[in-house]
Amino acid sequence: MVDFQHQSVMPKQVVDLLVTKPEGLYVDATLGGGGDAEHLLSAYPALRLVGIDQDPYALSYASRRLQPYAARFTPLRGNFRNLEDLLLTIGVRAVDGVVFDLGVSSPQLDQRDRGFSYQHPDAPLDMRMDPDNPVTAFRLVNQKSEEEIRDAIQRWGEERWAARIASFIVRARTEEPIRTTGQLVEIIRAAIPAAKRRSGGHPARRTFQALRIWVNDELTALSEGLLAAWHVLNPGGRLVVISFHSLEDRIVKHQFREWSNQGMARVVTKHPLTPDDREQEENPRARSAKLRVVEKRLT
């Protein structure tokens, strides 16, 4: 069993802003280590919760952690883009709130063989949150065209050296397949001119973000997940979303604004909430977090 050390981001705000009905039924669409789930279940003794994750390791860890609440907690494995169908498998058609805490968990980043991190040099190029996903980073890096790789790194990594990185990848793979995170980091390093490498954090950060988004189809899943959550949300219920980069936050902001413009919702957070200085210091992963909340109108 993998040890799952994940520190939830803005946990108090999630509980305070999500729950409008203490005895209601809620969904944690990104169960992860079960931190937010535990806060919710312990804060409200009559609240019931469904926890979804596409990662079976997270699901089994969280289920064990939430054993004391087993009578009020149901774990479901799957992608939150299929939230409506997943809930139907347990006979649920409507809920009082859904929380999304996006991205990967700290244990996913730390498990060397998952290949999410440029910090582990000899990990396989994998990056799948769902181990049954047929698409791996290895497959994309070694099989996609130079144009597709360039576009992905540009769009999802917002990397200005995307064209050079794509061309270096394609050249390197003609010699031998690119198998490890370390090989890819070296190719990226070589592609970015030395003088520019010193600014903007680790040179591989943006390319790794792009590949992770691509492998897991994260942005489409987010758009679909928000719509699915909206469909099952009871009037007066809320969606709480924590995002970690601007591409995610833009999708959330636009969707909330659209519902609000159509008169179907009230945006509770006019500006996104961010973690205070202490939380940012204690939990580096929290630094880029933005929390937004929307409430479905009663009529």
Ligand SMILES: C[S@@+](CC[C@H](N)C(=O)[O-])C[C@H]1O[C@@H](n2cnc3c(N)ncnc32)[C@H](O)[C@@H]1O
């Ligand atoms: C940041 S962690 C959540 C941490 C959790 N809130 C906690 O307090 O422990 C995000 C989790 O969401 C899962 N996840 C991300 N995208 C998903 C998707 N589209 N469908 C299902 N699970 C997803 C990941 O596998 C990961 O376990």
